[in-house]
Amino acid sequence: MKKKWGILGALFTFLALGQAVKDFPALGDPQQPASIHVVPRYVEKTIEETYVPNAITSIIADYRGYDTNYETTVIFTAGLSVMMILGGALKWRKNGKT
Amino acid sequence: MEEKWEDLIIETISRILIPFIQTYALYVLAHGHSSPGGGFQGGCIYAASLILLFLLYGPRGLEGNFPIKFLFILSALGVGVSYAGIGALCMLFGKNFLDYAALNNLLPHGPVEARYYGIAMVETGVQFTVMCTMALIFLKLLQEERTSV
Numbered sequence: 001m002k003k004k005w006g007i008l009g010a011l012f013t014f015l016a017l018g019q020a021v022k023d024f025p026a027l028g029d030p031q032q033p034a035s036i037h038v039v040p041r042y043v044e045k046t047i048e049e050t051y052v053p054n055a056i057t058s059i060i061a062d063y064r065g066y067d068t069n070y071e072t073t074v075i076f077t078a079g080l081s082v083m084m085i086l087g088g089a090l091k092w093r094k095n096g097k098t
Numbered sequence: 099m100e101e102k103w104e105d106l107i108i109e110t111i112s113r114i115l116i117p118f119i120q121t122y123a124l125y126v127l128a129h130g131h132s133s134p135g136g137g138f139q140g141g142c143i144y145a146a147s148l149i150l151l152f153l154l155y156g157p158r159g160l161e162g163n164f165p166i167k168f169l170f171i172l173s174a175l176g177v178g179v180s181y182a183g184i185g186a187l188c189m190l191f192g193k194n195f196l197d198y199a200a201l202n203n204l205l206p207h208g209p210v211e212a213r214y215y216g217i218a219m220v221e222t223g224v225q226f227t228v229m230c231t232m233a234l235i236f237l238k239l240l241q242e243e244r245t246s247v
Contacts, residue, residue: 050213051209051210051213051214052131052213052217053131053132054130054131054132054133056134057130057131057132057136057217060136061136061217061220061221062196062213062217065185065195065196065220066195066196068181068220068224069177069181069182069185069196071138072137072176072177072181072223072224072227072228075177075227075228075231076173076174076176076177076227076231078231078235079170079173079230079231079234079235080170082234082235082238082239083166083170083234083238086238086239086241086242087238
């Protein structure tokens with residue numbers, strides 16, 4: 001019974017998300033919103049502003065440096081969480097509390 | 099996972115492969131400026147070589163060589179000192195956070211080289227964090243497996 005509701009929920013979410021696909025801009029459309037806001041500046045001014053030969057590196061490490069910083073922090077937090085959860089579990093087991 | 103993996107073929111092939119995987123990881127890191135690559139990808143490839151090593155010898159065989167505390171401290175240093183430290187250093191010279199041109203005051207070759215070395219150091223920090231976190235999670239799960247069975 002529980003399984004059936006789970007499958008129904010997944011199916012409903014799939015259909016609801018599928019509805020949104022219709023509103024996407026066409027693939028490779030040069031006038032889509034993502035391509036006309038800041039991308040022209042990245043493409044045209046990477047060399048004069050950052051002196052990095054690769055536009056992707058200039059975006060990752062220079063224009064969006066904060067973003068990459070906190071992405072790295074997220075990975076560090078994942079390691080921290082594993083340390084806390086597994087380390088704590090081991091300590092409980094040693095004390096006899098399961 | 100208790101015993102050492104006794105298989106001549108697997109051990110020999112892994113011992114041949116691991117240095118090449120690690121060299122390739124460092125290449126991906128160092129060449130990240132002008133081709134796809136960088137700290138995240140290089141760190142993952144390096145961590146793959148370490149995980150191959152753990153699978154080969156088991157956690158007990160490498161007990162002293164990779165203490166979890168050391169990996170954890172190294173991953174904290176990667177994000178805290180090498181990334182945020184470079185950003186704070188740029189602020190110290192009166193520019194914005196992570197504006198690498200400020201490193202011009204430290205390095206002798208001008209703003210272009212300053213940006214080059216700034217990005218290289220930041221990517222190295224990312225590589226250390228990713229590599230140590232991957233290896234740490236794998237080692238910690240192996241230890242958990244060992245104590246619970």
